[in-house]
Amino acid sequence: MTSLQLSAKEEMVERFLDAAAxxxxxxxxxxxxxxxxxxxxxGYSGWTALMLGxxxxxxxxxxxxxxxxxxxxxxxxxxxxxxxxxKFWGHRHISNLLGRTDDGSQRVLPGADLHQQENxxxxxxxDRLSAKRTDKxxxxxxxxxxxxVYLLFSNCSPMVTSLQEDDNAGGENQxxxxxxxxxxxxxxxxxxxxxxxxxxxxxKPSSQTVDGMREPPAWFAVNTxxxxxxxxxxxxxxxxxxxxxxxxxLLKFSEEEAGIVAQARSVLAWHSRYSFCPTCGSSxxxxxxxxxRSCLNSDCRSLxxxxxxxxxxxxxxxxxxxxxxxxxxxxxxxxxxxxVGMFSCLAGFIEPGETLEEAVxxxxxxxxxxxxxxxxxxxxxxxxxxxxxxxxxxAVAISTDIKVDxxxxxxxxxxxxQQVIDSFRGTRPAFTIPPRQTIAHQLIRHWIGMNxxx
Ligand SMILES: NC(=O)c1ccc[n+]([C@@H]2O[C@H](COP(=O)([O-])OP(=O)(O)OC[C@H]3O[C@@H](n4cnc5c(N)ncnc54)[C@H](O)[C@@H]3O)[C@@H](O)[C@H]2O)c1
Ligand SMILES: [Mg+2]
Ligand SMILES: [Mg+2]
Ligand SMILES: [Mg+2]
Ligand SMILES: [Zn+2]
Numbered sequence: 350m351t352s353l354q355l356s357a358k359e360e361m362v363e364r365f366l367d368a369a370a371x372x373x374x375x376x377x378x379x380x381x382x383x384x385x386x387x388x389x390x391x392g393y394s395g396w397t398a399l400m401l402g403x404x405x406x407x408x409x410x411x412x413x414x415x416x417x418x419x420x421x422x423x424x425x426x427x428x429x430x431x432x433x434x435x436k437f438w439g440h441r442h443i444s445n446l447l448g449r450t451d452d453g454s455q456r457v458l459p460g461a462d463l464h465q466q467e468n469x470x471x472x473x474x475x476d477r478l479s480a481k482r483t484d485k486x487x488x489x490x491x492x493x494x495x496x497x498v499y500l501l502f503s504n505c506s507p508m509v510t511s512l513q514e515d516d517n518a519g520g521e522n523q524x525x526x527x528x529x530x531x532x533x534x535x536x537x538x539x540x541x542x543x544x545x546x547x548x549x550x551x552x553k554p555s556s557q558t559v560d561g562m563r564e565p566p567a568w569f570a571v572n573t574x575x576x577x578x579x580x581x582x583x584x585x586x587x588x589x590x591x592x593x594x595x596x597x598x599l600l601k602f603s604e605e606e607a608g609i610v611a612q613a614r615s616v617l618a619w620h621s622r623y624s625f626c627p628t629c630g631s632s633x634x635x636x637x638x639x640x641x642r643s644c645l646n647s648d649c650r651s652l653x654x655x656x657x658x659x660x661x662x663x664x665x666x667x668x669x670x671x672x673x674x675x676x677x678x679x680x681x682x683x684x685x686x687x688x689v690g691m692f693s694c695l696a697g698f699i700e701p702g703e704t705l706e707e708a709v710x711x712x713x714x715x716x717x718x719x720x721x722x723x724x725x726x727x728x729x730x731x732x733x734x735x736x737x738x739x740x741x742x743x744a745v746a747i748s749t750d751i752k753v754d755x756x757x758x759x760x761x762x763x764x765x766x767q768q769v770i771d772s773f774r775g776t777r778p779a780f781t782i783p784p785r786q787t788i789a790h791q792l793i794r795h796w797i798g799m800n801x802x803x
Pocket of ligand 4: 697698712
């Protein structure tokens with residue numbers, strides 16, 4: 350396409366991207382002051398100005414674009430961020446700048462790659478204030494606070510408002526939020542479980558107004574045995590419901606709400622499964638803002654010393670993308686219950702007395718017959734179904750013959766890097782990639798972005 354065929358806007362975008370690629374800081378700054386939206390535009394190459402500045406080693410341009418608040422996590426059509434690009438081309442000073450976390454911790458851990466993937470269910474919107482869980486007076490005061498937020502759960506599913514896709518950034522479900530007056534009768538019921546989730550994290554001081562001095566709102570989750578139709582009557586909005594497919598619907602929240610749901614649902618699921626003392630079978634009492642169950646039998650061993658049975662459990666699971674020794678293929682498998690055509694990373698529960706590296710090696714060999722050598726941790730994800738912690742790793746195979754354990758896996762296959770890229774793009778997909786909310790998706794994307802030939 351010649352420049353004559355470009356619209357005025359497209360031409361401006363191309364000029365801006367060209368300035369970033371050439372390292373023309375003056376032109377980049379002038380154009381940004383005229384049109385700030387240029388910062389997120391991509392040209393025909395599918396690259397942003399940040400990617401082009403990073404590709405060509407223009408530190409001042411990258412610095413200026415970051416100062417203007419550009420999104421350093423956006424990716425090109427090969428799923429590479431500007432950081433991946435700078436690293437690949439050996440512009441260390443730029444990859445260090447792009448990989449730096451806000452607290453400057455990269456300087457404390459030199460050489461560490463602290464560009465951490467944020468996974469769905471991982472965002473901490475609330476400050477958990479765990480020290481306040483034992484402060485009964487403070488907790489009771491918060492319960493009836495005028496700005497306190499309550500979330501209602503039935504059978505560990507949150508009450509939500511279903512939105513049209515465009516209503517909410519990234520989410521189709523929104524949590525229904527209630528005030529004390531609407532739920533206070535429920536709190537009196539013996540079968541109700543109340544969890545203190547935390548208080549909203551304070552925004553920057555500059556955004557505080559007159560009520561900036563007020564304490565930030567506390568959040569609680571309530572699970573009751575009241576009929577779900579009765580619970581819905583408390584809500585005046587029309588679209589409120591308890592989702593019919595709870596597990597799938599948990600993937601439809603915004604990043605902020607997903608983090609809160611992960612916390613609340615895992616703790617509530619623990620209460621619903623551990624209502625009696627696991628040590629002696631007696632009844633228990635909920636304590637510490639819903640984070641402890643103490644045995645009511647005064648002779649019980651669980652009351653002496655610290656017993657982990659009194660606290661909510663988390664089950665660690667390794668999930669790994671196994672890379673072929675040639676570096677150009679990865680191993681994916683499918684369970685019978687997966688949607689048709691979907692392949693995902695292998696995964697399995699860590700067993701007692703096992704390191705995560707050994708768990709990776711054992712699960713991969715059990716499920717696919719492939720032997721694994723080096724294992725590298727990448728990122729993790731709370732997975733509240735009911736209470737897993739998915740520990741995401743890359744692993745390098747040292748054998749390649751596949752023999753699946755048919756009890757767990759229907760099929761496992763090596764996929765070429767290009768097949769994986771095509772599946773991400775949706776062009777001639779060889780298989781379906783798991784949804785973006787899963788750490789499996791993010792691990793596969795990470796591998797694609799890591800060692801591609803730019
Ligand atoms: N977020 C993601 O991307 C993602 C992807 C894959 C799996 N997962 C989750 O990881 C979990 C584990 O994966 P898997 O099923 O392949 O594990 P797995 O390969 O270890 O096999 C599951 C079997 O392990 C046994 N098991 C051992 N400890 C267990 C425990 N604490 N709880 C339940 N079963 C236990 C059971 O017999 C169960 O059938 C799944 O339940 C799934 O929810 C999440
Ligand atoms: Mg498994
Ligand atoms: Mg297994
Ligand atoms: Mg297992
Ligand atoms: Zn007991």
